[in-house]
Amino acid sequence: MISEGQSTAIMIRHTFQRNRVSLIWWSVAVMLYTVINVAVYPAFKDSILLQTQNYPQGLIDAFGLDNLDQLGPYIYSQVFLMLPLVLAFLPVMMYAGAFAGAEERGALDVLLTQPVRRRSLVLATFVTAVVNVAIVLMVTAIATWLTVIAINEELSFGDVMLASWSVLPVTIAVSSIGLLLSTSMRSRGPVLGASIGIIFLLYLIDVVGKLAPDFEKLRYITPFRYFNDVFSYDIPIWYYLLLLGVALVLLVISVRIFERRDIFT
Amino acid sequence: MEYAIETRHLTKTYGKNRGIRDVNLQIPPGEIFGFLGPNGAGKSTTLRTLTGLMKPTSGECLIQGIDPHRDPVAAMAQVGNLPTEFTLEDRSSGRALVDYFAALRGVRDTGFADEIANRIGADLDRPVRKLSRGNKQKIGIVLAMFHRPPVIILDEPTGGLDPLVQEQFLEILVDAKKAGQTVLFSSHVLSEVERIADRVGIIREGTLIAVEDPHALTARALRRVRVRYPEGNTPTQIKEIEQLAGVNHLSWQPPYLSFDYSGDANALIQALAAHPIAMIDIERPSLEEIFLGYYGNGGAA
Numbered sequence: 001m002i003s004e005g006q007s008t009a010i011m012i013r014h015t016f017q018r019n020r021v022s023l024i025w026w027s028v029a030v031m032l033y034t035v036i037n038v039a040v041y042p043a044f045k046d047s048i049l050l051q052t053q054n055y056p057q058g059l060i061d062a063f064g065l066d067n068l069d070q071l072g073p074y075i076y077s078q079v080f081l082m083l084p085l086v087l088a089f090l091p092v093m094m095y096a097g098a099f100a101g102a103e104e105r106g107a108l109d110v111l112l113t114q115p116v117r118r119r120s121l122v123l124a125t126f127v128t129a130v131v132n133v134a135i136v137l138m139v140t141a142i143a144t145w146l147t148v149i150a151i152n153e154e155l156s157f158g159d160v161m162l163a164s165w166s167v168l169p170v171t172i173a174v175s176s177i178g179l180l181l182s183t184s185m186r187s188r189g190p191v192l193g194a195s196i197g198i199i200f201l202l203y204l205i206d207v208v209g210k211l212a213p214d215f216e217k218l219r220y221i222t223p224f225r226y227f228n229d230v231f232s233y234d235i236p237i238w239y240y241l242l243l244l245g246v247a248l249v250l251l252v253i254s255v256r257i258f259e260r261r262d263i264f265t
Numbered sequence: 266m267e268y269a270i271e272t273r274h275l276t277k278t279y280g281k282n283r284g285i286r287d288v289n290l291q292i293p294p295g296e297i298f299g300f301l302g303p304n305g306a307g308k309s310t311t312l313r314t315l316t317g318l319m320k321p322t323s324g325e326c327l328i329q330g331i332d333p334h335r336d337p338v339a340a341m342a343q344v345g346n347l348p349t350e351f352t353l354e355d356r357s358s359g360r361a362l363v364d365y366f367a368a369l370r371g372v373r374d375t376g377f378a379d380e381i382a383n384r385i386g387a388d389l390d391r392p393v394r395k396l397s398r399g400n401k402q403k404i405g406i407v408l409a410m411f412h413r414p415p416v417i418i419l420d421e422p423t424g425g426l427d428p429l430v431q432e433q434f435l436e437i438l439v440d441a442k443k444a445g446q447t448v449l450f451s452s453h454v455l456s457e458v459e460r461i462a463d464r465v466g467i468i469r470e471g472t473l474i475a476v477e478d479p480h481a482l483t484a485r486a487l488r489r490v491r492v493r494y495p496e497g498n499t500p501t502q503i504k505e506i507e508q509l510a511g512v513n514h515l516s517w518q519p520p521y522l523s524f525d526y527s528g529d530a531n532a533l534i535q536a537l538a539a540h541p542i543a544m545i546d547i548e549r550p551s552l553e554e555i556f557l558g559y560y561g562n563g564g565a566a
Contacts, residue, residue, distance in 0.1 A: 109350075
């Protein structure tokens with residue numbers, strides 16, 4: 001009999017291999033989106049500030065439209081601001097397929113009657129999802145930096161990497177809602193619907209909170225509040241730790257639920 | 266450890282009127298135990314509770330002396346399982362899945378997987394998505410048995426297999442028994458249980474109503490008998506047949522005499538032999554009919 005650590009490592013490797021095609025498509029799609037948005041920057045940089053300077057401050061805050069004449073804030077508003085929302089679907093789909101979808105299809109019956117712990121499966125899927133998001137972000141950072149060089153602009157590789165990596169904690173935090181639902185529910189469709197709905201709602205709360213001061217306090221409940229433009233602001237390290245903490249708490253709750261519940265087909 | 270599989274007052278309730286109640290099973294090592302019951306009787310619930318997929322409401326179950334709910338890893342290391350409705354990863358081949366599960370089990374030699382695959386004609390090298398239902402079932406059988414587990418649990422294992430493959434598969438189970446492995450398999454097909462099982466448990470509406478020798482079960486089971494008499498001949502012994510113990514629903518519609526029979530075969534043959542007959546047709550009943558004939562509607566012997 002192998003150790004729990006070994007079986008978790010085997011499941012991580014297997015899950016990674018199973019999702020590699022999806023990872024390639026995600027990387028290509030996000031890379032193309034990034035390259036196109038950065039490549040058009042020279043055409044907009046002289047006029048973009050004029051277009052946005054009359055916008056309400058709340059709108060500028062909500063969509064990161066300040067300092068758009070500088071490349072860093074421009075990249076943040078056009079690429080990184082939306083990236084957590086978009087990229088969260090990569091792990092959510094993985095979780096929905098690995099738990100609720102697998103239970104619905106009867107695939108969990110086969111896997112969970114191997115000598116493995118349920119928590120190992122949850123952990124392996126979570127780790128693989130984090131690694132997949134990290135790989136897409138790495139590809140995004142490299143594509144961004146190469147495009148910046150191609151358009152003869154200046155932005156340090158370190159800043160681009162920092163901006164890219166700043167997306168990881170918030171993406172992991174919000175997508176962990178999908179992990180919680182996937183390990184609690186028995187059907188992939190409702191898990192995807194509920195996860196996407198909740199993540200959009202949290203994003204909406206953040207946007208509304210920025211636009212309307214009366215709702216500002218509501219923003220404290222949404223992980224998106226703790227994500228901002230690293231090119232323009234110093235983001236406190238505890239923001240990142242808080243987001244990772246939320247992800248870990250949701251991971252632990254997911255494990256507890258998944259270990260205790262019946263598996264149906 | 267006296268038993269390879271044991272359940273003590275195992276109860277699992279869920280939904281409305283579903284589940285199992287107070288199931289007590291003792292299956293010694295090296296036995297093939299058939300688990301019979303109509304659909305929805307509680308066979309799968311019992312097996313899913315035994316394999317740790319469902320938690321019992323009360324009672325306990327042990328596999329090789331290990332509680333699968335307290336130590337699932339140690340318990341499942343002893344088990345090969347084939348669920349009734351399962352899906353395998355579509356893009357993977359059977360061989361990739363054997364390798365994956367072998368790695369999780371710490372098994373290095375997967376040669377036995379090829380041996381089983383050859384015997385039942387399973388194609389381990391094609392992606393699962395390109396296989397028919399029967400061929401996926403064969404891959405499932407390979408995955409349940411390739412590591413020579415001490416305990417093999419199979420839920421409706423012959424579903425989707427053609428008769429020749431079923432025959433091969435039943436022989437594999439007999440070989441497993443000879444090697445000292447314990448087999449617990451559920452079915453609603455009486456003939457396959459009768460052929461290989463040492464004992465059979467009958468479950469109905471969540472309750473284990475009997476555990477006995479499968480041949481005794483079928484010998485005492487109800488059969489539908491239809492006798493055709495030569496044209497113009499009216500049998501003289503209809504009353505005699507009607508009075509035989511175990512005869513029910515007798516009807517005479519010339520030239521056919523039809524009745525249900527659950528009594529002694531010799532007594533029936535003797536009664537029929539008193540008059541020439543043109544043809545006799547004895548139909549094996551369905552499992553549900555056996556229950557009705559054997560236990561009556563109340564389900565008690």
